[in-house]
Amino acid sequence: MKWRLRIHAVLAEALAVCLTHHAVAFRADRRHQTATHHDARAHLTTGSLHAVRRPLRPAITEKKRAERKARIESRQADALDDPTLLTDKSFAKCKLIHPSSKRALVEDLGLQSMTEVQAKTIHAALAGKDILARAKTGTGKTFAFLIPAVERIKMNPTYVPGRSICCLILAPTRELAIQIGEQASSLTAHHSDVSVQVMYGGTKMARDMNAFNRRLPSILVATPGRLLDHLRETSLRGRKFGDDIMAQTDIVVLDEIDRLLDLGFRREIERILSYLPRKAKRQTMLFSATIPKGLKRIMQESLNDDFVEVDCVNDGSMSSPTNIRVSQSYTILPCMSSFLQSTYAVLGQATSENPFKVVVFLPTARLVGFLAEFLNDGFSCPVLELHSKKTQSARRTASENFRQATSAILLTSDVSARGIDFPDVTQVIQIGLPESRESYIHRLGRTARAGKEGKGLLVMFPFESKARSELKGLDISRNDRVEKLLEESASSTPEWMDQNLSKLSSGDNKLTRGAQLAYLSFLGYYLGQANRIQSSKDEIVTFSSEFARSIGLVEAPEIPSTLVSKMGLEGIQGVKIKDD
Structure with missing residues (x-):
């Protein structure tokens, strides 16, 4: 009888332990699910954080992975055409790399060979x-x-x-x-x-x-x-x-x-x-x-x-670090008054062959914003803008839209000049003198990536011609074809442009305000470049007034007195001062 009671006691204890383990496992699983749920919600509500794990539906995950792998494999194939880019060292055969990293590199990302x-x-x-x-x-x-x-x-x-x-x-x-x-x-x-x-x-x-x-x-x-x-x-x-x-x-x-x-x-x-x-x-x-x-x-x-x-x-060697697969050229605007017509003509040529993805760098964020608004009526493709004055959400949306587009134009400030990878960019156009030689090089690097070929065009204002010496040592030549195009376009204005200029002259709130801010930023930028362009403040004020009229303003806008003081423009002829 005692031995039966002992057996029952042992069985009861074993059952209790088993039930306890099940309860603990259940609570742990619930905690894991709750934590995963909170992590997922935190990712969705935290714009600045990029968690590694995101609970997506398997179909979406597989589709995105397949699309990304196809893009990278295509670029890898293009890179194979450039013997200077890829080496014969394989990720898959490299014993120094962890198997999980190899899986991501080779299977997920489609990368086979290391770059130099x-x-x-x-x-x-x-x-x-x-x-x-x-x-x-x-x-x-x-x-x-x-x-x-x-x-x-x-x-x-x-x-x-x-x-x-x-x-x-x-x-x-x-x-x-x-x-x-x-x-x-x-x-x-x-x-x-x-x-x-x-x-x-x-x-x-x-x-x-x-x-x-x-x-x-x-x-x-x-x-x-x-x-x-x-x-x-x-x-x-x-x-x-x-x-x-x-x-x-x-x-x-x-x-x-x-x-x-x-x-x-x-x-x-x-x-x-x-x-x-x-x-x-x-x-x-x-x-x-x-x-x-x-x-x-x-x-x-x-x-x-x-x-x-x-x-x-x-x-x-410290010689030019520009990509040998980029054909570089420059041109000088025939006159300040034809700035809008010349910009439209240059973009028209860059978008003449499908598919195209053109990145246009401009000196200031305000000029980017104005041109994006003004030029949108002139192209059937998206004209996107990316600069520091946009919200972070807007910047991310513009970047993603440009990445996904087959053909598009991206107007941007130097916020896009470094490291950012936009696939399949066919041409980089730089309007106005970059801040430095290094800035020119990095901007140019948005095209001809992963072994593909690309074009680079630098468009300088007439008063910037003295700074051409900064291009010494770069494989860049004068573009006679574009210069001829600009001379021909200077006297012709398309109907949509006439309509936008008419809106400006009549005081359209959005376009007029954008043009005024573009003028102020243009003036401020070139005051900071005075030594490079070898121009006095009086000359820069004159250039900027011509620019104001070239973008549709009847005359150069008034400048708040505090800003005039900050710019050091007191007593400069042509500066119109507005009381704060």
């Missing part, structure tokens, strides 16, 4: 060496630092997912940061223990903090301003973001370093680096298409003495 900068970088980067890499635009620089960064995270025996930020990537603009984040997410798609977060200014810091509180990302992609805000102010569960969390980050990448310096981020970079481990305790990688003179100080402060230099531009 990727092949030259991977061994030194995986060994933890500091890198200074210089390569032409469109040659795979982003994966050149992402692949070794992910591999080093996976090899780190002390890495605990969600507890530390292993890799920091600094980008000069939101658009580039987003693009890097998307590529990092693609590369880590099969690494369940590696996550990616992107953050940049123009969004609420609370959104970034909510994501940090859920899980610290393995890879953080950020713009300098927003990152500094968190380094100074943010605390997470009693830990200071700057002094405690980022002090453990031992991989840092500065992408488009020359652009970071151009935008005046040198001091911000120095402050950011001061929060990270000292250079002997971290790996630093600098990537760009050009190496400006101002980089020396950053190199001394950030790179160890045994850094590895990877030069994929003429094997160390």
Whole structure:
């Protein structure tokens, strides 16, 4: 009898344990589903964060993956036509790359061979060496630092997912940061223990903090301003973001370093680096298409003495880093008064053969906005605008629409000049003198990417002709065909343009306000370029007044007195002052 009672007791205990395990498993599964649900909602409501995992319907996932793979395979095939772009080193055969990374690269993204900068970088980067890499635009620089960064995270025996930020990537603009984040997410798609977060200014810091509180990302992609805000102010569960969390980050990448310096981020970079481990305790990688003179100080402060230099531009030569597959030419406008007619004629020629994707760079955001509004009536294809005055949502929509379009025109400021990859761009047109030689090179890099051919045209105003010496050493010639076209178009105005000019002269609110802002920004930009164009303030005011009339304004608008003072235009003839 006792032995029967003991058996019943054992069975009852076993049943209780079993039921307890089932209950725990059920609660854990519910918590997992709830967390997944909250993560999904957080992603949908957080415009500045790019989580790696997004619960999409399988059909949508497979369709997007197939479309992306087809595009990349097409570009890979194009790249094979350029023997200088791809190497004979295969991703699939590389023993240094984790199988999950290979799966993403080969199966998901359709990449087969490494580009030159990727092949030259991977061994030194995986060994933890500091890198200074210089390569032409469109040659795979982003994966050149992402692949070794992910591999080093996976090899780190002390890495605990969600507890530390292993890799920091600094980008000069939101658009580039987003693009890097998307590529990092693609590369880590099969690494369940590696996550990616992107953050940049123009969004609420609370959104970034909510994501940090859920899980610290393995890879953080950020713009300098927003990152500094968190380094100074943010605390997470009693830990200071700057002094405690980022002090453990031992991989840092500065992408488009020359652009970071151009935008005046040198001091911000120095402050950011001061929060990270000292250079002997971290790996630093600098990537760009050009190496400006101002980089020396950053190199001394950030790179160890045994850094590895990877030069994929003429094997160390500092000659032109423009892509050999871009045919470059320039022209000078016959006169200021025909600016709109000349712009329309140049775009008409660039869009004469289907399919086409044309990127037009202009000196200022206000000029981009005005021309996009004015020119939309002249083309049957979409005329899109991308610049700093648009909201982040509008900028992302414009970028995506241009990427997906078969034929389109994108008017943009320098916000699109660096690193951003728009597929199948047939021509880059630069109207007005770029801020620098490096800016010209990076703008040109939006075409002829992944082995395809492209065209580049620089259109200069008459008063900019003295700055042609800056083009010395570039393979750029005068375009006689375009000059003839501009001379012929100067005296003819299409009907739609006459109608828009009539709206302007009659005071149409939107067009008139846009033209006035375009004039002010034009004046301000060229006052800043006075030394380069070898012109006095009086001359620049005269040029700008001619420009105002060329875009349909009856006369140059009045300028608020405070702005006149800031521009240093007091006493300059032709400046009309408006009381504030």
